[in-house]
Amino acid sequence: MNYYAIGYHGTTQEGADTILNSGIDFSRRDGDVFLGRGFYVWRDSYKRAKIWNSAQKVIESQIKCPQDEMLNFTSIKWNKELDIIKLYLKYFKPKEIYFGEFIDFLIDELGVDIKLITIMDLRNQATKIHIQDPLDSGKRTIFSYGDIQLCIKHKDIISEPREVDDES
Amino acid sequence: MKVKDFLNTLDETILEKIDKLSKELRERRSFSKYNDFEDIVYGLSMESIKFYIKPVIKQIPSYFTLGSKI
Numbered sequence: 001m002n003y004y005a006i007g008y009h010g011t012t013q014e015g016a017d018t019i020l021n022s023g024i025d026f027s028r029r030d031g032d033v034f035l036g037r038g039f040y041v042w043r044d045s046y047k048r049a050k051i052w053n054s055a056q057k058v059i060e061s062q063i064k065c066p067q068d069e070m071l072n073f074t075s076i077k078w079n080k081e082l083d084i085i086k087l088y089l090k091y092f093k094p095k096e097i098y099f100g101e102f103i104d105f106l107i108d109e110l111g112v113d114i115k116l117i118t119i120m121d122l123r124n125q126a127t128k129i130h131i132q133d134p135l136d137s138g139k140r141t142i143f144s145y146g147d148i149q150l151c152i153k154h155k156d157i158i159s160e161p162r163e164v165d166d167e168s
Numbered sequence: 169m170k171v172k173d174f175l176n177t178l179d180e181t182i183l184e185k186i187d188k189l190s191k192e193l194r195e196r197r198s199f200s201k202y203n204d205f206e207d208i209v210y211g212l213s214m215e216s217i218k219f220y221i222k223p224v225i226k227q228i229p230s231y232f233t234l235g236s237k238i
Contacts, residue, residue, distance in 0.1 A: 068170050080171045087175075094188040105189050112174045112181070168180070 003070055003116065005063045007041030007150050008164075010055025019059055019161055026155060027135070035117045035151035036107075037102035039158070043118070043148040058165065062159040063152060064114065070116035071103075074148055107153065115154035121147040 011019070018025075024039045039063070042048040049058045071081050084106075092102045106112040133139035152158050169177075 067171065071171065079174060082176050084171065087178075091186055095184070095186055097190055097193060101189075101193060105185075106174070109185060109189070110174065113170055153178050 001067045003063070003067050003072065003118075003146075004140055005043045005118075005150060007061050007152070007158075008050075008162075009059040009061070010052035011057055011059060013056050015056035016059060020163060024152075024155065024158070024161060026153060027102065031147065032099035032123055033100045035119065036102075036104040036148075036153070038117075038151040038153040039150065041150050041159045043150055045147050046166065048147050058164055059161045060164045061150035061161040063157055063158040063165045064159075069113045069157075070118065071114055073117070073119040077103040088110045115152070115157050117151040117153070119149050119151075121149050125164055 009019075026039055027037055028039070041063075043050070044162065046060070049055060057139055060103075071084060072078075074082055088099060088102050092105075101115065105115050128142055128144045131141045131143055133141070
């Protein structure tokens with residue numbers, strides 16, 4: 001089974017030119033403390049990428065990754081992801097190793113096949129909307145949305161990037 | 169190696185590797201202060217971890233610990 005997504009990356013004019021002319025550098029942000037080195041994108045959210053660091057340009061790409069080669073922290077059907085977190089909390093955090101460093105250690109030193117990480121952006125509270133039933137004032141539906149961030153760690157799972165001007 | 173295979177083959181040799189990594193990181197980090205897990209992995213705040221993990225722990229009697237493998 002594959003995981004599919006469309007990702008948006010906000011960057012400077014110079015950053016966009018580099019990506020489009022030379023390709024994505026997956027070794028960037030070595031030692032990143034969040035999810036480790038990789039190419040970071042927002043799933044389905046052109047606007048979120050656009051406001052990231054007041055980005056001048058937005059790069060769009062398609063992602064396709066086998067589910068057993070990724071860590072998906074966006075689902076409550078966690079399985080291996082829970083074990084990874086337990087492993088980190090029990091053995092790596094006490095040694096003052098950041099989560100991103102831990103992930104890259106698994107890949108580089110232990111040969112674990114992790115090509116993609118997905119995670120909910122919980123820095124901003126998920127937005128809740130209450131929709132009132134037009135026929136029954138006592139009934140309400142709660143709708144919520146939030147953003148998902150992806151850390152792409154391998155070139156094989158991402159399509160040719162292209163610059164986009166808007167969501168269309 | 170798939171993530172699942174890695175978790176199934178964990179043994180005590182990883183502890184030595186963790187020590188080595190920890191020492192290397194201390195030497196090469198450009199920043200000196202280690203911040204707490206919650207501050208860094210904001211998407212995995214402790215609240216969200218507790219929320220998701222607790223029900224799972226109840227369902228799995230021999231919940232994953234390295235202790236059982238070492």
